Amino acid sequence: MHKPHVKAMAALLRRSQPRYDLYTVFGDCMEAIAIAMANSIDLRARAPREARYLDIVGRYPREILELFPQLLAELVRALEAGPGDVLGSLFHELDLHSKARGQYFTPYALSRCMAQATLGSRENVEAMIAQHGFVTAMEPACGAGSMVIALAEAMRDIGHNYQRHLHVTAIDIDPRAIHMAYVQLSLLHIPAHLMVGNSLSGEMQDNWFTPAHILGGWTARLSLRQRHEPVAETAQRATTVTAATSPSQGAVPPSHEPGASQRSMPRQLSLF
Numbered sequence: 001m002h003k004p005h006v007k008a009m010a011a012l013l014r015r016s017q018p019r020y021d022l023y024t025v026f027g028d029c030m031e032a033i034a035i036a037m038a039n040s041i042d043l044r045a046r047a048p049r050e051a052r053y054l055d056i057v058g059r060y061p062r063e064i065l066e067l068f069p070q071l072l073a074e075l076v077r078a079l080e081a082g083p084g085d086v087l088g089s090l091f092h093e094l095d096l097h098s099k100a101r102g103q104y105f106t107p108y109a110l111s112r113c114m115a116q117a118t119l120g121s122r123e124n125v126e127a128m129i130a131q132h133g134f135v136t137a138m139e140p141a142c143g144a145g146s147m148v149i150a151l152a153e154a155m156r157d158i159g160h161n162y163q164r165h166l167h168v169t170a171i172d173i174d175p176r177a178i179h180m181a182y183v184q185l186s187l188l189h190i191p192a193h194l195m196v197g198n199s200l201s202g203e204m205q206d207n208w209f210t211p212a213h214i215l216g217g218w219t220a221r222l223s224l225r226q227r228h229e230p231v232a233e234t235a236q237r238a239t240t241v242t243a244a245t246s247p248s249q250g251a252v253p254p255s256h257e258p259g260a261s262q263r264s265m266p267r268q269l270s271l272f
């Protein structure tokens, strides 16, 4: 479904060859698009991002810069055909994963299977929403966002509007990955807070809030829930560990178990 779009995007970026390094052009293109999207809605880091944007676009002549919006248009066409990790596929198509010291992204079909297993049945999702208002998920090494996109699609497939009932926190140590994920999650209108940081040490450097996060008032929704359900924080940690150590069981109890919907439902899903 996405292959022709990925090929077209790869062909666009290859036009910068041999004058420019493909890995650098790809990274700059992703960052420029991410900043353009963020600065249209998020005022928090507007000035430094604007300066960074001007710095990036100042590095290239007009014929190279014109490739960036063309690539964005092709990405929009691809995501209109259906959700997926289009930029992750593009990264591999351009063979950039070798240059990035083996940064392999999960094939989207696999992400879909894992997301379905993590999410569980429609009944479980309904119970989570009934108990907590919405579902939250954590992706500590998000790459271009494959697992997050798959989770949103899996939620949509069982009849839930992920734009209203899902919030994702996603981290990656590589700013390029966060820019890719930010662009895709923004276009799919997934409420998310993305961070450039080290999930192991807990050191965070940069915050990116998708337009769906800002327009949906998610900062307030999340802090309100935290105030009303402070005890659930402990359960949340336990769930995260359970999901991380036993992925085959998923974070949600199987729906056929008696009384599944009356149990205390996990508050946060772990995409790991």
Ligand SMILES: C[S@@+](CC[C@H](N)C(=O)[O-])C[C@H]1O[C@@H](n2cnc3c(N)ncnc32)[C@H](O)[C@@H]1O
Pocket (backbone or CB within 6 Å): 088, 103, 104, 105, 106, 107, 111, 140, 141, 142, 143, 144, 145, 146, 147, 171, 172, 173, 174, 177, 197, 198, 199, 200, 201
């Ligand atoms: C194998 S990729 C998987 C990406 C994504 N989860 C997927 O399924 O496509 C692993 C990602 O983890 C990131 N990463 C590695 N060490 C990390 C750390 N300590 N904290 C956060 N991210 C990290 C890498 O930059 C890379 O994007």
